[in-house]
Amino acid sequence: MRIFRFFTTLLIVLCGAAAAVATEWHPDSVLGEGFEMRSVTHPDDYSGNVRSTIIRHRSDCGDSTAVLYIHGYNDYFFQDEEAERIADSCYHFYAVDLRKYGRSLLPGQEPYELRDISEYYADIDSAMAAMRDDGIKDVVLMGHSTGGLVSSAYMSEHPDTMVRALILNSPFLDWNMNAFMRKVATPFVGFLGKIAPRMKISQGSGESPYGQSLLRGRHGEWDFNTRWKTIVPRKVEASWIGAITRAQKRVRKGRIQVPVLLMHSDSSAYGDRWTPQFQSADGVLNIEHMKKHGPKLGQDVELTEIPDGMHDLFLSAPAAREKAYKKMFSWLKKRTSP
Numbered sequence: 001m002r003i004f005r006f007f008t009t010l011l012i013v014l015c016g017a018a019a020a021v022a023t024e025w026h027p028d029s030v031l032g033e034g035f036e037m038r039s040v041t042h043p044d045d046y047s048g049n050v051r052s053t054i055i056r057h058r059s060d061c062g063d064s065t066a067v068l069y070i071h072g073y074n075d076y077f078f079q080d081e082e083a084e085r086i087a088d089s090c091y092h093f094y095a096v097d098l099r100k101y102g103r104s105l106l107p108g109q110e111p112y113e114l115r116d117i118s119e120y121y122a123d124i125d126s127a128m129a130a131m132r133d134d135g136i137k138d139v140v141l142m143g144h145s146t147g148g149l150v151s152s153a154y155m156s157e158h159p160d161t162m163v164r165a166l167i168l169n170s171p172f173l174d175w176n177m178n179a180f181m182r183k184v185a186t187p188f189v190g191f192l193g194k195i196a197p198r199m200k201i202s203q204g205s206g207e208s209p210y211g212q213s214l215l216r217g218r219h220g221e222w223d224f225n226t227r228w229k230t231i232v233p234r235k236v237e238a239s240w241i242g243a244i245t246r247a248q249k250r251v252r253k254g255r256i257q258v259p260v261l262l263m264h265s266d267s268s269a270y271g272d273r274w275t276p277q278f279q280s281a282d283g284v285l286n287i288e289h290m291k292k293h294g295p296k297l298g299q300d301v302e303l304t305e306i307p308d309g310m311h312d313l314f315l316s317a318p319a320a321r322e323k324a325y326k327k328m329f330s331w332l333k334k335r336t337s338p
Contacts, residue, residue, distance in 0.1 A: 072145030076102020190242030197239035256298030
């Protein structure tokens with residue numbers, strides 16, 4: 001069964017990549033000057049039309065190495081400061097808005113709809129094809145939260161790619177729940193997702209403390225589209241929960257062959273109401289799970305704590321995100337130098 005699933009997934013990815021149709025590059029109306037985007041139309045899936053979006057910010061001093069960023073759940077690429085810092089450090093920058101997220105969301109689509117994590121592989125493949133056309137030869141794959149899980153799963157199953165290193169920013173390697181919920185309840189919901197994939201699961205009704213910690217006008221310093229990155233969590237489908245749970249198990253088998261940098265905060269914050277603690281801790285995931293499962297991803301994994309970091313370390317307060325940048329660039333210099 002495993003061999004059958006592998007070849008089935010491989011066939012889907014190859015056919016999807018071959019049939020994908022990309023538009024030309026044009027200015028990105030979301031981030032403005034210096035940013036370009038192109039959409040990629042993929043073969044229809046179980047719900048109809050599908051597209052992904054590639055965003056790029058070219059470096060004036062870069063050569064043939066680039067960073068490819070994969071966003072998290074309830075997210076899209078809006079982190080212009082991060083892209084500019086990377087480009088200023090002489091790495092070309094690319095990002096993907098995955099299918100059914102952000103710029104890629106089509107009218108009538110269910111946001112975040114997913115049956116298996118491998119559905120995103122074609123989105124990554126099409127981005128790397130565009131990067132090859134731009135003269136990129138070496139890629140550093142970077143994933144945040146669920147994007148960290150997607151990136152890890154992709155690298156576990158694609159050892160022979162352009163990717164030379166993997167950076168994980170607070171990756172979603174386990175559910176932030178108690179042992180019963182992680183080991184019994186969540187897998188059961190995932191199983192139900194195979195029978196009733198569109199069954200909805202509530203994530204709460206109020207504004208999330210993490211979202212409030214980010215958004216300007218609440219307690220944060222960032223502007224983003226709250227239709228694409230909501231403050232009040234949407235319900236998720238049972239099939240999404242199943243897809244995430246299966247991917248988390250798969251990436252723990254140590255198959256990633258490239259060097260991995262896994263960065264996380266030094267603490268987690270809990271509660272339904274916002275408190276100042278959410279400005280200096282991971283308000284989404286349990287950092288102990290990253291410490292536990294991170295070393296299982298591959299043979300060369302470096303874990304780093306960022307004091308006072310938030311869930312997205314590069315959206316943390318200035319002092320904390322500066323530490324994250326310093327660590328990332330020093331690691332990159334060692335890993336990407338000839």
